[in-house]
Amino acid sequence: MKIRLFGLPDEVEQAVPLIEGAFDVVEPSDPYPSRGNSRQVRVYMEVRLPRP
Numbered sequence: 001m002k003i004r005l006f007g008l009p010d011e012v013e014q015a016v017p018l019i020e021g022a023f024d025v026v027e028p029s030d031p032y033p034s035r036g037n038s039r040q041v042r043v044y045m046e047v048r049l050p051r052p
Contacts, residue, residue, distance in 0.1 A: 005043040006034070012043050023047035 003019065005012045012031060019025065026048060031041040 001047050001049075003045045003047055005045070007040055009039075009041050012041055016043060016045075019045060019047065022050070024050055 001023075005015055005019075007015070009031065016028065020028075024047060026046040028046075029044040031043050034040040034042060
């Protein structure tokens with residue numbers, strides 16, 4: 001699965017470890033600035049469901 005996080009840098013920074021704890025993260029990206037004058041960033045993550 002692919003997940004895109006979109007928010008303020010502090011929010012995204014807090015959310016990444018939560019997702020890493022819930023999923024098997026295959027490939028996270030570095031934060032990308034959003035377009036225009038936005039202060040928000042984007043992080044893309046490829047994840048797998050954890051094995052039971």
